[in-house]
Amino acid sequence: MKDNSKRAVILEAAKYCFKEKGFYGSGIDEIAKKAGITKSLLYYYFKSKDDIFIALLEESLERLLKNISESPSESIEERFENLLENIKKESDVLTIGLVDMLMEDAKTNMIIELSKLEFSESDVRRRVTEKNRFLYVMFIIRAVTFFSLGDKICDCFGIPVKKAEIINKEELFYLYKKINEGVII
Helix, strand or coil, rough: CCHHHHHHHHHHHHHHHHHHHHCCCCHHHHHHHHHCCCCCHHHHHHCHHHHHHHHHHHHHHHHHHHHHHHCCCCCHHHHHHHHHHHHHHHHHHHHHHHHHHHCCCCCCCCHHHHCCCCCHHHHHHCCCHHHHHHHHHHHHHHHHHHHHHHHHHHHHHHHCCCHHHHHHHHHHHHHHHHHHCCCCC
16 A cells, blocks of 8 residues: 555655756656655656656645635635635646646646546536636636746736736636636636
8 A cells, every 4th residue: 555645745846846947857866856765666656757747736626626616605706715825826736737738748738637627516516517617727727827927927018016916816806707607708
């Protein structure tokens, strides 16, 4: 039986390495060293660096889904704020996924992983239909993009970050309301 604490250590080490050097700049040797384990032990838990990344992405998305399913009794504004805060917490992993998605030779793909979202809770299933799952994926991608690149984009165009945050939040809330109403734009 595999030790889940070792698996968690490997995932944290990989997350750190991917954040510092990017997915393609990080190697299995470096991840094992950061985790304080041998490369063979790492391979006991994961077949490849891609498998590690997919595990990170799946866990990140599971946490987001858990947040979505646990907040149906809150107001739409509270659910929105809670979801945005959770996307921000997960943005390190999701940013790696965005970069990977944009690479032509990407072996993993955040879009494919996001499209596998299973909304099992009945209230969530009602709010997130097949038709607007696309919008949910785009919502997540837009939020992650802002959290990871917002400062750089604002610097480039001379836009105050606070003003951009307000504009982005207003637009995301509009999209979030449409998704929750089941309306396709």
